[in-house]
Amino acid sequence: LVLVLSSRLLQAVCINAVRGNPDSVIAAIDHFCQNQEWAMNVGDEKGAILDSVVMETSPSTVLELGTYCGYSAVRIMRLLPPATRFITLEMNPDYAAVARQVIQHAGLQDKVCLVEGKSADLIPKMADMFGIRTFDFVFFDHWKDCYLPDIRLLEDCGLLDQGSVVLADNVLCPGAPEYLDYVRSSLRFSSRFYRSHLEYTRVLDGLESRTQTGPGSHCGR
Ligand SMILES: O=C(NC/C=C/[C@H]1OC[C@H](O)[C@@H]1O)c1cc([N+](=O)[O-])cc(O)c1O
Numbered sequence: 001l002v003l004v005l006s007s008r009l010l011q012a013v014c015i016n017a018v019r020g021n022p023d024s025v026i027a028a029i030d031h032f033c034q035n036q037e038w039a040m041n042v043g044d045e046k047g048a049i050l051d052s053v054v055m056e057t058s059p060s061t062v063l064e065l066g067t068y069c070g071y072s073a074v075r076i077m078r079l080l081p082p083a084t085r086f087i088t089l090e091m092n093p094d095y096a097a098v099a100r101q102v103i104q105h106a107g108l109q110d111k112v113c114l115v116e117g118k119s120a121d122l123i124p125k126m127a128d129m130f131g132i133r134t135f136d137f138v139f140f141d142h143w144k145d146c147y148l149p150d151i152r153l154l155e156d157c158g159l160l161d162q163g164s165v166v167l168a169d170n171v172l173c174p175g176a177p178e179y180l181d182y183v184r185s186s187l188r189f190s191s192r193f194y195r196s197h198l199e200y201t202r203v204l205d206g207l208e209s210r211t212q213t214g215p216g217s218h219c220g221r
């Protein structure tokens with residue numbers, strides 16, 4: 001049976017991870033990507049930074065753009081209480097199908113709402129579909145040229161408010177230069193760069209967090 005990479009990653013989780021144990025799912029994926037085949041999960045090094053920002057923010061509402069195989073969804077939701085609202089968007093149905101099984105293997109299926117579709121289409125529907133007014137924490141890990149339009153869309157929809165944290169993966173590699181310029185340019189936000197490496201490699205990469213200091217854009221006009 002010829003398997004695509006995401007299916008081989010899922011197979012490694014089913015074989016090596018303990019059902020209901022999120023840490024073993026994370027370890028199984030990292031081991032697979034370090035020793036068998038590279039895949040674009042945020043990985044263990046940047047994952048530890050993601051963990052620290054999530055714990056520091058202790059968000060009640062979380063949005064993730066770019067589920068891929070569910071690795072960061074498992075990382076984020078293993079740290080947060082069941083009452084947390086977590087929504088993750090994935091436009092590729094094959095990745096979404098793998099992610100659902102990875103998240104289920106971790107025992108987190110009741111805490112994760114995975115929605116298939118394009119972020120540009122779904123972000124304006126967040127309030128209506130989920131009754132969510134603002135997101136306390138947003139993780140960007142989808143198409144890099146969508147980072148800038150999508151953070152603008154989140155602001156225009158009033159989904160970010162004072163204290164909201166937006167954390168973006170891959171700001172150096174593959175890179176999101178226009179996004180970096182934007183988040184580092186405005187006085188209404190404080191931004192911070194976390195130097196790291198591209199997952200499972202020694203290539204330089206990093207995460208950029210942006211915290212809204214002033215009131216939400218919809219009422220700060
Ligand atoms: O494109 C990347 N991620 C975006 C994934 C994009 C989309 O591919 C199809 C699916 O809809 C998924 O959401 C990426 C690429 C590399 N890379 O080294 O090429 C490393 C990373 O951490 C990445 O997140």
Ligand SMILES: [Mg+2]
Nearest residue numbers: 042141169170
């Ligand atoms: Mg990434």
